[in-house]
Amino acid sequence: MSWQAAPSRYDTMPYPHCGRSGLRLPAVSLGLWHNFGGEGADLARQREIVRTAFDHGVTCFDLANNYGPPPGSAERNFGRLFDLYLRPYRDELVVCTKAGYTMWPGPYGDWGSRKYLVASLDQSLKRMGLDYVDVFYHHRPDPSTPLEETMAALDWIVRSGRALYAGISNYNGEQTRRAAAELRRLGTPCVVNQSRYSMLVRGVEDDLLPVLEQEGIGGVAFSPLAQGLLTDRYLGGALPADSRAAGGVGFLRPEHVTDERLDVARRLDAIAREGGQSLAQLALRWVKRQPAVTSVLIGASKPRQVLDAVRAVQMPALGGDELAAIEEILLAG
Template structure:
């Protein structure tokens, strides 16, 4: 495993981190999730990323992970980076989502109880709140660090100017922002338009989610939509109507390039987001142990020639 420093902090994250957004909820098989976490840790993945509402049902991923800590990982707590988030809908009423100090502090208390932890390593505000002053939201993040409930704080889904302002508030409070978690892939490159520059200026690391573009940048859709794929299911983030022949043609061309590099398409996609060192860690999801092994295998050949990068740009133009 390769470990990268997050911004200008003392924290090093594995280049590949495991997210528990899917496949770890109460509707999923516990032993499968347990096998995924165990294999990830054995391969050097020391960072496990959660949120208060991961499941389904909401909260159940944290409960499952808390059980895995008790069953397997408790002796290794000091080798783990465990993160959680709040900001999306979690419970009814005025404090169950967004960014008030009331809601963020209460949510973290609930998350710690579900996981059986005294503290998390990183606590994120999951999305900007248009109605709560940014000063209040950042003060909540500062507070939980001072209370000993989190070691570091982060942001997710914040745009460049929001990130800069939030970072400067946190620095004034004495709790600098450790990391930003945006979506980023070959097919979703918005962070290149300003956000990465802000992160460099402010000394903030980045961990990118959906580096495989919800599975499109894998071999899952080379021949259309498989019945057991995410696009064929009820996902609100990946819909089958968005996967047309033009998109599949591009994916096939990318797959050909990956094969020439001696990689699977998914491995090339992970290596691509990590290219150049501006991304600290790529956050993957997994339903099978083999997917984790493939992801870690992407680190064996992370570099690209300029010709390969230009070819990717032409394919996706």
């Protein structure tokens, strides 16, 4: 084996339990939504990001069938990296994928039917060169398929050995409660809910997070840096040409980078600097303060971004004065 993972990789990363399950996730997970797609992708850059992550205790790699572009290419690229470097460490990894958004044409390539979910996961496993994934998520609620059918599909997927655990994503509090009850009835617990949460997107605080605690479901927070708004990338005011907002990638659009939001980010950055950290690190620590949040899911275009996130979750919990100052800024903004 030409590459070996760092022997110290488990020395400092926290691994909280995912809700009341036996599954423990790293406090930082690596998402491959951005920067890992493309048929002619820069595999050398992707390799350094993935290996740096694993070398520092990031054991959870998060994908979906449609991640790219084109759809499927992120799973395919991860499969190449897995085969070259990570296969000897398979039992140390938590590989996750999802289905629920448009993947192929016609009535069977989207949403939440049993036909779509099973077929999609079979395709995902083939692209990644895996026998199973550790977590399979339904990516979004389906308003036209009975919840019972979607949850029965997740239950069967786990029982068939295609996945070890079932999860859901983008489900609100009431939808999560119903999904958890149905999976519990079937005998396959819902162990994780992945939802969007950051200082700038806080809707889950009153709706979803209390349900996760009550149901014993672990929370994974995606977009904790608000697609880059809670980093130093936009603080100067000009829109970087290679930014997600400029490229129309993900949720962030140029019209979202408003003077009001930039003012909030600059004021938060001042608090971060006062505490000897970056704005991104402050934002990650703030999200991780929630008891229901098991792991913060980051994207990365450079290895140093992974290292910054790992350092953030190793820092002490935010103090009361810091939290109060942050809340004052967020409420005013």
